[in-house]
């Protein structure tokens with residue numbers, strides 16, 4: 001497959017590390033060394049290019065003399081060693097199995113953007129010998145980096161897709177690593193190899209699964225992408241304490257990982273929130289000074305969702321450049337919030353006004369001087385998971401996650 005010689009491959013990896021280091025990420029020499037020594041292309045021989053919307057076209061490693069310059073050798077290698085995430089699976093169809101015309105759907109596996117991986121690995125502090133659990137093997141590239149950092153014998157990685165697991169195991173072997181690659185539902189961790197000193201998830205959860213904390217040894221570090229109702233993605237950095245709880249903070253880095261499936265918030269037989277029927281008259285309409293676009297700020301949307309029924313869903317559409325956000329809850333309430341010149345037009349369906357708590361959250365947000373992600377702390381214990389913020393005037397705020 002390789003049509004780049006070794007020198008060109010090394011140069012591509014050096015450029016990748018330089019790119020990561022020139023961004024927001026503080027790249028330690030150990031993490032840089034891992035990126036320099038672990039090839040990404042071994043794990044992503046075929047991935048998807050997004051053609052438009054939800055349409056994805058498979059893109060393979062080019063062969064000598066590829067006639068299409070856009071899809072030619074240089075472009076493919078540049079994409080692999082760019083800072084971009086590479087989508088490898090769409091609705092369960094791996095890029096390697098996709099027809100040349102492509103597929104439509106939602107990405108279900110990818111090789112995460114290297115900048116983000118570097119930031120998360122740095123936060124994880126993967127010291128040699130640390131027993132490490134990775135949730136979401138995907139391509140296996142991050143597993144390879146972890147293996148390089150802590151030693152492959154100390155790494156366990158789980159993915160719920162057997163094909164991904166088998167392929168990643170083979171490719172890890174090709175790259176010289178033999179960690180334990182397990183086909184399993186990562187929601188419950190992987191008890192047979194516990195306890196772990198480090199746990200990193202590369203799929204998001206609305207809150208940290210109890211099993212992950214239980215399977216960690218006291219002093220362990222957990223790095224977990226959180227994403228809830230309004231899709232305001234962030235990453236929790238937690239330390240397991242001797243009393244069995246885990247405490248830490250949110251990282252500065254925004255991160256919208258694909259969810260750990262099945263979506264735990266809807267896997268318990270709870271009905272999915274339903275959209276208002278077309279043509280169904282609203283129970284009430286009103287105006288709001290708050291535009292639905294405010295929710296596009298991920299830090300605010302994280303804050304806003306702390307004030308909502310955790311099972312609220314948000315979808316949005318654009319008509320003539322104006323956004324309409326629809327919020328729904330499982331009890332049948334809904335709100336459509338349409339952008340206007342001065343804020344929004346709100347239509348309420350059902351007994352509760354779902355936009356009102358977001359308006360209140362926004363007022364508090366401004367009062368607190370738009371707190372940054374990293375100002376929030378997180379505690380996960382047997383009585384629940386709490387997000388806290390200490391305001392400069394000494395007031396402390398607590399929300400259930």
Ligand SMILES: C[S@@+](CC[C@H](N)C(=O)[O-])C[C@H]1O[C@@H](n2cnc3c(N)ncnc32)[C@H](O)[C@@H]1O
Nearest residue numbers: 109111136138139142159160185186202260261
């Ligand atoms: C962003 S990808 C992982 C990226 C990967 N670490 C890499 O370097 O290529 C997320 C992965 O989570 C996996 N996943 C989703 N739900 C899961 C579950 N319940 N248990 C285990 N893996 C899951 C998906 O199959 C997907 O491969």
